[in-house]
Amino acid sequence: MSTATLPPITPLTKKDFQTDQEVRWCPGCGDYAILSAVQSVFPELGIKRENFVVVSGIGCSSRFPYYMNTFGFHTIHGRAPAVATGIKAIRPDLEVWVATGDGDALSIGGNHTIHMLRRNVGLKVLLFNNRIYGLTKGQYSPTSEFNKKTKSSPFGSLDRPFNPISLAIGAEATFVARSVDVFQQHLKETLKHAAAHKGSAFVEILQNCNIFNDGAWFNLTERDARSEHIMQLEHDKPLVFGKNRDKGIRRKADGDIEVVQLGNGITESDLVVHDAHHPRPSYAFLLSHMEHRPGFPTPIGVLRAWDDHPRYEDVMNQQIKDVIAKRGPGDLAKLLRAGDTWEVK
Amino acid sequence: MSTLIETPPVKHKREVIDRAVIRFAGDSGDGMQITGSQFTNTVALYGNDIATFPDFPAEIRAPAGTLPGVSGYQLHFSSSDVYTPGDSVDVLIAMNPAALKMNVADLKANGILIVNSDAFTENDLRKAQSKTNPLEDHSLDKYRLFAVELERLTKIALEHLGIDAKSMSRSKNFFALGMCYWLYNRSMEPTVRWIDAKFKNKPLLVEANKLAMKAGYSYCEATEAFQISYEIPPAHLAPGFYRNLSGNQALALGFVTASQKSGLRLFQGSYPITPASDILHELSQYKDFGVMTFQAEDEIAAITSAIGAAYAGALAITTTSGPGMALKTEALGLAVAVEIPLVICDIQRGGPSTGLPTKTEQADLLQALFGRNSEAPIPIIAPATPSDCFWAAVEASRIAVKYMVPVIILSDGYLANGAEPWKIPNVDEIPAFPVKFATEANSPNGYLPYKRDPLTLARPWAVPGTPGLEHRVGGLEKQDVTGNINYEPLNHENMVRIRAAKVASVVQEIPDAVPAGDAEGDLLIVAWGSTHGAITAALKAQRAQGRKIGHVHLRYLNPLPANLGEVLQRYKTVLVPELNMGQLLWVLRAKYLVDAIGLNKIQGRPFKQVEVEQKIEEILGENSR
Structure with missing residues (x-):
C-alpha cells in the first residue's frame, strides 16, 4: 500500500498543494511564509498528494489544513497529536503533518505533545511559536516572556515560559529542530530534514504575530543583530556564530559549555562539533538551554536527529502481525465459544 | 437423584429445590470474587440459569477486617428462569465479623449462615466495630448458624505441604467453596480444572487450593x-451451546464481531477507569483479530485517537465511565460535527465526580443525551442484560457506520460485572454490514464530502490515501454538500437541523415498542438498561395476582421507538423505575406530556424485585386486581 518512496508519475508542484479557500490570516502574518514553505517542500518529497494528511488543533496556526490541498483535519484545541496518532496507527503508510501553536501544543495540549514524542509516533509537528494567543486576541501564552504585559496580564505575566525545544528533548523526542518564519530557505531545509526523519519530528518555527505580538522575535530576526544572536547548527560542523563568524562554543572541563572569541590562539578546532545524531539527548538539551544564558546565541537548525528508535505505529502493527503469525488469524466462531461452554439439548 | 455426585450416597437428607441465592462475603483479600465466580461457573456448566452480583469496594485492599474492606459476590441459580441476583439470600458465607455485619441483614430467616469462627477474636470484633461477639450474643438465633474453624481446618489439611502459615490461610476460601459444592451437590471438577490452569506455574499453590477445597467438601461429608443438602436441577433453556458472559466481556466480543462483519479494523482508544477497564483488558488479547488497542495518555486522547482512527477508516471505539465521559465531551462534539462513525461505551457508575467507582447507577442518561455544547444529538443504545451487551455492540457499530455518526452505549457497573448464561450465536447468522469507502468523485466538480445519502443523510466516508478525494473536515461550521467553512446564519440553522434529522432518521432501524405483559391496562412500566431483570420478575409476580400491567424496556434511548407515544396512552398510569433521580422520566414527561411517575433509587445498588412490586402495589392499591 505504501507509495511513499515512489516518485509520482507527474511531478507535483507547489500549486498542486494550494486550495481554492480564501486564506484568512491577518495580512503580514508569519503564517503565510510557513504555508508557502510547506507548499514548496511537499512536492519535493516524492509522495503522492493523496497520501498527505495535515492535522491541526485550534488557533491561528491550526487553520493550516484548510489551505493545503491534501487530506486535512482541523480538530479541537490541543488534541491534534492524539487524532494524528489514531490515523498513523491505522495507516502507517500516510505522511501525517501536524500544525500547531504555542498555546495549542504546550498549554491545552501539552500532555498529548509529550506522549506523542515519547512514543515516537511518525508525525511531523510544526509548532508555530509567536509567544501569544492570537485567535483569542492577545493573551500571554506558555512561551511568553516573564512579565509580559498583555490583555490578560496588564501588570505583567507571572509565568516562567516553556522552552519548546527543551521540552521536546526532555520528552526524548528523536528529532528536534528550530527555524524562523522569515528565513525561508532555512525553513525549507529544516522541513526537508524533518520529512526525512522516520519517527516524531518536532519543529519549532519562530513566527511573528504582527497584530498582537509584533516583533516577537525581533532580536533574532532584525537584520543587523541576526547573526550575533543566532547560531545556525550544521551536523558535523563546529559551533560558530557572530557576524564575522568569530565566536564559538567550547566545552569546559566540567562538561558545561562557554562562549569563546576566536583568535588569540583559539581556533575552530577548539570548538564543539555539532553531533545531531547522538543517541542521548543530553547534548541537545545543553544547546537548547543556551538562549537562557547571557551572551549565548539562540540555536536554529536541527538540534537532534536520532533515528534508531522504532516508530510507534510500526511496533503496534508488528505486534499484531507477530500474534497472528503465532496464533493464526482469529476465528470468530471459536472466539465466541471459548472458555467453559455447555450444551443444552 | 442425580448421578453426577462423586461421593457415595450418604445418610444426609437431600432435597430437590427450584432455586437458591448464595452470597460469599469476606475481606477484599479473601478471594471472594474468585470463590463466587468459580461457584457460578460450576452451576452454569451444570445447566442452571444464573444471575450474579459482584459487589466490591473501590479500594484494592482497605485495612483488613474493617467494614469498608468487605467484598461480596452473590449468585442466584435456578432450574427455571432467573431475572435478578435475588433480593435476599438463602446461604451466606461470612469470612469475618465485618463481612457478617455488612451482609447478615440480607439473609432470610432460617437461612444458612456459614462463618469462619477463627476470625472472631477480640481484635477482629473491634475492627468490625462489634461490641459483642455475634457468635455468642444470640443475635444470630434466627439463622441456621454453622461456625466453622476455616483457618484451623485448612491448616490441618495443608500442613504436610510445608508452606508457611500465611499461604495456608490464603486457601481457606477454597475450603469454604468445597463446603458449598457439597451443600449443593456439585462437582468440584470445573474448579479443579481452573486451579490447574490458573496456577500452572505454582504447583504448590495448585496442590494447596485443591486440597483445601476437597477438605471442605469432605468436612461436610464426615x-x-x-x-440436608440441596439439588437444583438444570434449567430448561433453549437448546444450543452456552457460556457464562459478563457485560464487559460481551461488549468486547460484540466489537470483535462487528469488526469481522463490517470488514473494518477495530481500534479501541481507552484510558483505564472502573468499571470499564475490563473491556480494554479483553480486547487487548484479540490481536489475532487485528484488533488495535491503544491505552492513551488520558480520556481525551482515548477518544480523539479513536476519531483519528475512524477518519483513517477503522471501526473505532472508546470505552469509559462517567468521569471519563465528562472529559470526552468536547471530542464527542467534534465527532458529531465531522460526522464520523464512532462508538462510545459509558459503563455508568455512581457519581457525581469520582463518586462510587465500583457501584452501579443509571445517572448518565441526560449527559449522554445532552452533555455537549450546542445542538449535538447522538444515538444512544442501552443494553438490558449482560449478554445483551454483545448485541448492543454489534448494533451500535452498524448504526455508526451506516449513518456516519457517533453512537453511545450506556451500560453500567451491574451489567459490566454481572454474568448470565449466554446462548452462543451462530456466527454465520449474524448479518454482515460491509462498509464501502468512497473511491471516486461524487460530482462533476470533484469530491463533495458532505453530499448525503438521501435515506440515511449519511455523508460519504473517504479515507486518506484515496486519489482525487483530498478534502478538509473540521469542527468549524461548514456548508452542507461542499464542506467549506461557512458562518452564514441560515446555513448554520440548516446544518443543525440536518444533523438532528440524521439522528432522528435512525428511528427506521428501531423496532416498535411492544410491551411485555398486558398490551393495555392499568399500569405501564417504562424502563431502560440493567433494571430489566428486577422489573421482569416483578411484572411476572404482579400479573400472576391479576393486575393489568405492561412493560416497555427501551433499548434505544435516542431516537425513541416511533410508536412509544401511542403505547403510553394505552395505560392509566406510567411508572418509570430508574437508578437515578428520574432522568428517563424527565425525557418522557417533556416529550410526550405524560404524567408519568418515577421509582428512584440512588444507592449504588440495583433494584430488588420487591421494591418494584411495592411501588406497583402502592400505585394500583393492594387489592386492585
Missing part, C-alpha cells in the same frame, strides 16, 4: 454438619 461431620454431618449439615443435615
